Amino acid sequence: MDATLDGDRAPSAGSSAGGHGFIRRFCHGDQPTLADCCLAPQLFNARRFEVDLSKCPRLIEIDAGCGALQAFQDAHPSRQPDAAM
Secondary structure, eight states, rough: OOOBBBBBBBOOOOSSSTTSSSSBBBBTBBSOOHHHHHHHHHHHHHHHOOOOOOHHHHHHHHHHHHHHHHHHHHHHHHTTOOOOO
């Protein structure tokens, strides 16, 4: 297994993302995982119930990354056949 990220690019020590030394687009890297699939509906419901997410900027960034993908757009609750929104 390759120890670097993004192929042959090692994480830089000076960048930030939760102290991990690199910036991730999704919860665990540059590809969505089950963690992202679980996070997206949680944030949808947080917004639905007007939870203040201002102290969670990283979660908002991850959600935006997920929302840019067609699969997440298609799975959005408002796009489901039984949606009553």
